[in-house]
Amino acid sequence: MLAKTPPMGWNSWNTFGEKINEQTIMEMADFMVDKGFLKAGYEYLVIDDCWSEKQRDKKGNLVADHEKFPNGMKYVADYVHAKGLKFGIYSCCGPLTCAGYPGSFGHEFQDAKFFAEIGVDFLKYDNCYHPSASNKLGYNRMAMALKASGREILFSACNWGNEKVWEWARSRGIHMYRSTGDIFDSFESICRLSESQKPNLGYSGTGCFNDIDMLVVGMKGKGNVGIESGCTDAQYRYHFAMWCMFMSPLMIGCDLRTISDETHALLTNKELIAINQDEEARPPIFVRDNRGQHDNTICFRHLANGEYAIAFFNPSDKDKHIMLPYYEIGLDPLCGYGFKIRDCFTGKNLGVHKEFFDVKVAAGDCRVFRAQLVKAK
Numbered sequence: 422m423l424a425k426t427p428p429m430g431w432n433s434w435n436t437f438g439e440k441i442n443e444q445t446i447m448e449m450a451d452f453m454v455d456k457g458f459l460k461a462g463y464e465y466l467v468i469d470d471c472w473s474e475k476q477r478d479k480k481g482n483l484v485a486d487h488e489k490f491p492n493g494m495k496y497v498a499d500y501v502h503a504k505g506l507k508f509g510i511y512s513c514c515g516p517l518t519c520a521g522y523p524g525s526f527g528h529e530f531q532d533a534k535f536f537a538e539i540g541v542d543f544l545k546y547d548n549c550y551h552p553s554a555s556n557k558l559g560y561n562r563m564a565m566a567l568k569a570s571g572r573e574i575l576f577s578a579c580n581w582g583n584e585k586v587w588e589w590a591r592s593r594g595i596h597m598y599r600s601t602g603d604i605f606d607s608f609e610s611i612c613r614l615s616e617s618q619k620p621n622l623g624y625s626g627t628g629c630f631n632d633i634d635m636l637v638v639g640m641k642g643k644g645n646v647g648i649e650s651g652c653t654d655a656q657y658r659y660h661f662a663m664w665c666m667f668m669s670p671l672m673i674g675c676d677l678r679t680i681s682d683e684t685h686a687l688l689t690n691k692e693l694i695a696i697n698q699d700e701e702a703r704p705p706i707f708v709r710d711n712r713g714q715h716d717n718t719i720c721f722r723h724l725a726n727g728e729y730a731i732a733f734f735n736p737s738d739k740d741k742h743i744m745l746p747y748y749e750i751g752l753d754p755l756c757g758y759g760f761k762i763r764d765c766f767t768g769k770n771l772g773v774h775k776e777f778f779d780v781k782v783a784a785g786d787c788r789v790f791r792a793q794l795v796k797a798k
């Protein structure tokens with residue numbers, strides 16, 4: 422089964438946009454393996470828009486850009502596979518992609534076959550220039566074309582949340598659906614996109630996940646979606662932890678060749694990834710929500726094996742003391758149980774906390790914990 426848990430990988434768009442080529446992509450494959458990203462779970466290397474020639478060939482097939490990919494796309498796919506990674510590519514449900522390259526409208530079965538032949542494992546399918554107002558049919562058609570292609574290909578729909586995609590993506594054979602417009606490397610963008618999906622997370626789960634967009638962690642203002650200096654390390658922590666708690670796919674967007682130690686440690690944080698990849702794939706409860714009377718968010722998730730995740734998010738510009746009284750998650754103070762708690766960032770065991778758990782959370786930062794419910798004296 423594909424997408425049992427949220428898909429993980431790297432995508433070329435955030436950093437490189439149209440400036441992609443064989444050498445850069447192959448170097449990224451090297452870094453994904455050598456720097457431990459594959460081991461951490463990031464298995465898909467995805468080439469986004471701008472990889473093809475502007476014209477199809479005489480038979481109507483897509484052709485890789487001769488200058489960017491002089492040895493063709495199968496050569497790149499073979500290299501990626503030889504590294505133990507999976508290979509992803511991009512197309513669009515209109516006749517043109519968003520950047521004006523040939524899209525798959527009217528060529529769905531032909532393109533799916535071409536993708537299968539060169540060894541594609543993942544297709545990101547964009548939403549530009551499609552001919553009718555509704556595009557549910559276009560996505561359903563490509564889902565079927567991929568199934569008919571003879572290869573198992575993960576279907577990543579990128580329709581930016583149009584037509585309440587969370588309500589119909591699962592029934593159209595889609596494995597992950599972009600629920601938002603494009604992310605930018607700013608805290609404002611991170612908060613705006615993630616806030617917008619809080620009401621929709623109940624639809625997300627095994628086989629079909631809500632994709633809040635690719636990560637900007639570590640971009641630091643560089644690249645294709647950079648904004649001035651980007652975000653602080655604390656804000657990137659907030660971003661990554663939120664994507665993990667929300668079960669969003671984790672598609673890295675920064676240049677892996679130049680990342681800092683902090684970025685590397687964050688993107689490969691085992692505890693946070695384990696929450697994102699929890700096999701029960703249950704969406705979070707919002708105990709507190711900064712969309713209402715509060716200026717912070719407390720997020721609680723049921724995990725496999727009787728464990729729980731608790732996360733505190735402080736988007737404000739002031740340090741905060743935040744408390745979770747357990748009656749807010751339905752536990753009576755006299756019930757005789759407390760939470761045995763471990764900090765997911767420091768790995769420290771914090772012992773058993775009864776009746777409530779309170780933490781300090783710095784401005785624009787978060788704290789994330791793994792908890793077990795235990796009998797408490």
Ligand code: GAL
Pocket residue numbers: 434469470518519520547548579602603
């Ligand atoms: C946008 C999409 C981006 C990127 C871009 C390529 O529509 O949301 O993630 O794929 O197109 O042109």
